[in-house]
Amino acid sequence: MTETSPLLAEIKKLIKSSGPIPVWRYMELCLMHPQHGYYLSKDPLGREGDFITAPEVSQMFGELLGLWAASVWKAIDSPPLLRLIEIGPGRGTLMADALRALRVLPPLYQALSIHLVEVNPVLRDKQKSALSGSRNITWHDTIDDVPDGPSVIFANEYFDVLPIHQAVKAENGWHERTVELDDSGKLAFGVASNPIPRFDVLLPSWVRAAPVGAVFEWRPDAEIMRIASRVRDQEGAALIIDYGHVRSDAGDTLQAIARHSFADPLENPGQADVTAHVDFQALVRATEDLGAGVHGPVPQGDFLKRLGIETRAVNLMAKATREASEDVASALKRLVGGGRSGMGQMFKVLGISEPNLTTLAGFADETPEDKAEAKTS
Numbered sequence: 001m002t003e004t005s006p007l008l009a010e011i012k013k014l015i016k017s018s019g020p021i022p023v024w025r026y027m028e029l030c031l032m033h034p035q036h037g038y039y040l041s042k043d044p045l046g047r048e049g050d051f052i053t054a055p056e057v058s059q060m061f062g063e064l065l066g067l068w069a070a071s072v073w074k075a076i077d078s079p080p081l082l083r084l085i086e087i088g089p090g091r092g093t094l095m096a097d098a099l100r101a102l103r104v105l106p107p108l109y110q111a112l113s114i115h116l117v118e119v120n121p122v123l124r125d126k127q128k129s130a131l132s133g134s135r136n137i138t139w140h141d142t143i144d145d146v147p148d149g150p151s152v153i154f155a156n157e158y159f160d161v162l163p164i165h166q167a168v169k170a171e172n173g174w175h176e177r178t179v180e181l182d183d184s185g186k187l188a189f190g191v192a193s194n195p196i197p198r199f200d201v202l203l204p205s206w207v208r209a210a211p212v213g214a215v216f217e218w219r220p221d222a223e224i225m226r227i228a229s230r231v232r233d234q235e236g237a238a239l240i241i242d243y244g245h246v247r248s249d250a251g252d253t254l255q256a257i258a259r260h261s262f263a264d265p266l267e268n269p270g271q272a273d274v275t276a277h278v279d280f281q282a283l284v285r286a287t288e289d290l291g292a293g294v295h296g297p298v299p300q301g302d303f304l305k306r307l308g309i310e311t312r313a314v315n316l317m318a319k320a321t322r323e324a325s326e327d328v329a330s331a332l333k334r335l336v337g338g339g340r341s342g343m344g345q346m347f348k349v350l351g352i353s354e355p356n357l358t359t360l361a362g363f364a365d366e367t368p369e370d371k372a373e374a375k376t377s
């Protein structure tokens, strides 16, 4: 391992002086260290960066989410103020595309107040450029700072960057997984010497039955609770979109991505995106416990098709050059398709709403009555 990362030297020093650190602390340092954290120092997105997200694949993604926000606004009786909030807005592309789509609805467009929750100063600058034509935008460090009011909240590929805990099953119980120094002084995974007290009782039966050596991951519920309690109490709805699983299960999903390839998460901390899959069942459980409405999760491909992505693609292709038309077709395939290169199955969409909103666009096929109403309005 080369000592190219300034954070590596700092983490080694920390472990030498205070002992092994839990995986969540390691991940937090990799992503959020005040000087060297991955998400505090650079723009990781795009072909030149480390990875590509759905809004960067095609304008269709943000446009359809904008129209989804319009459907929520209508469902809550078109309030005169709607806070459109995005958590972890990246380059601002999703919001810019959503706002462009919403310009066709002046009553809603006038009602919008835009709130971007972003910690990365480099990305904040990019968001300012992407949204330079829009008014009424405020940046925040946390969603807690967004003023009260009805809201639509987007979080695309945000939960996967929130630090996870990992526990490893041993004969005498589950032990917190740690990062330590091996005999040659390199970072290595280890486990805390004592088991976590009564950890088994918190786990679903099938995880409890996992073999010795199995890994279980979890994130604190704080962030999902902030989002769910806001829409429960103040009207509106949220969309959580991310890669992950719909059933809590054992498995080690901690991964690092640099330059569009998988990397060793213990190598060059702070220089790769360290993430883990999202446990959607855990998000659903926390949301239900709070009494907010839960919709889905559904595969991203199904969600986007129900919102009309195929029709939008055909419209774009009709006006495009042959080359641009091929780009639209390949973006459509990437956003809704399955397999390793497609995002349509691996990514899931979870809707959260105030309890009275029993249906949200994109989560179930429209009834014939809905279709008739859409045609006449």
Ligand SMILES: C[S@@+](CC[C@H](N)C(=O)[O-])C[C@H]1O[C@@H](n2cnc3c(N)ncnc32)[C@H](O)[C@@H]1O
Pocket: 039, 045, 053, 054, 055, 056, 087, 088, 089, 090, 091, 094, 117, 118, 119, 120, 123, 141, 155, 156, 157, 158, 161
């Ligand atoms: C994987 S990127 C996704 C960006 C964007 N949503 C997209 O789809 O292109 C994660 C985003 O979350 C931001 N972020 C990471 N940790 C955060 C935190 N604790 N609070 C707010 N934003 C955070 C990053 O700076 C970045 O904008």
